[in-house]
Amino acid sequence: MQPPDFYDVAELERIAVTRWTSGLRSFIQGGAGNGSGVRANRLAQAKWSLRARVLVDVSTIDTSTTVLGVPVDVPIMIAPSGLHTLVLPEGEIATARGARAANTVIVLSSGTGRSIEDVTGTGADVWFQFYWGSYRGQVRELVELAGESGCRALCLTADMPVPPLLGPEFRDGQAGVAHGRPLYLPPRGQYAVTGIWDHDHRLTWRDLAWLRGVADRHQGNHDG
Ligand SMILES: Cc1cc2nc3c(=O)[nH]c(=O)nc-3n(C[C@H](O)[C@H](O)[C@H](O)COP(=O)(O)O)c2cc1C
Numbered sequence: 001m002q003p004p005d006f007y008d009v010a011e012l013e014r015i016a017v018t019r020w021t022s023g024l025r026s027f028i029q030g031g032a033g034n035g036s037g038v039r040a041n042r043l044a045q046a047k048w049s050l051r052a053r054v055l056v057d058v059s060t061i062d063t064s065t066t067v068l069g070v071p072v073d074v075p076i077m078i079a080p081s082g083l084h085t086l087v088l089p090e091g092e093i094a095t096a097r098g099a100r101a102a103n104t105v106i107v108l109s110s111g112t113g114r115s116i117e118d119v120t121g122t123g124a125d126v127w128f129q130f131y132w133g134s135y136r137g138q139v140r141e142l143v144e145l146a147g148e149s150g151c152r153a154l155c156l157t158a159d160m161p162v163p164p165l166l167g168p169e170f171r172d173g174q175a176g177v178a179h180g181r182p183l184y185l186p187p188r189g190q191y192a193v194t195g196i197w198d199h200d201h202r203l204t205w206r207d208l209a210w211l212r213g214v215a216d217r218h219q220g221n222h223d224g
Contacts, residue, residue, distance in 0.1 A: 023176010
């Protein structure tokens, strides 16, 4: 097996940032508000470690598992993040190829810079992340499109009923990527000007029944 070009994720991050503008760095690495969420996430993650066991036959290992019934080769999935095209023109197509090679799931952001069909066309197992705005017709259309394009599951982002706090890093990040065009979302910086936010403030768990009804009718040939 070839050793990777980097030693761990922190080293990969150090290599990557040298290729980015400062605006792009703020968008990808920065948090909203005062950054306390990012700090808390890093601290929480540092508490995890692999438990070493000795004198165990490791000549063949199996890291596969299942996520909501879907088999994956590694217990790692790709979380949704917008506009991979800012980093590489191929954008989410390249990310999906990586997911496919690792035989795991990519959760495609509705802020993708590449079309859903281009991404599912890689043959990767694609789940689709979306926000639920005030216009139900738009939600329905997007969910239908995701199903018809071959996404196997939906991931609703429900933790942003109000726009994030505009801390300095967030403002830099938004300005730095203002040229990026997410395909199925209004540009993220828009609400700072218009006040329009794509989350229906009235949403509750009960609304998921409606969503399930729409999604079930548009599964296409997929199981999800
Ligand atoms: C640059 C960036 C873009 C993101 N874009 C999205 C998005 O479009 N949709 C979404 O639901 N979450 C998005 N997220 C949130 C991530 O999916 C994830 O929930 C968050 O980063 C917390 O996980 P972490 O602690 O592993 O980073 C984004 C995060 C980052 C850093």
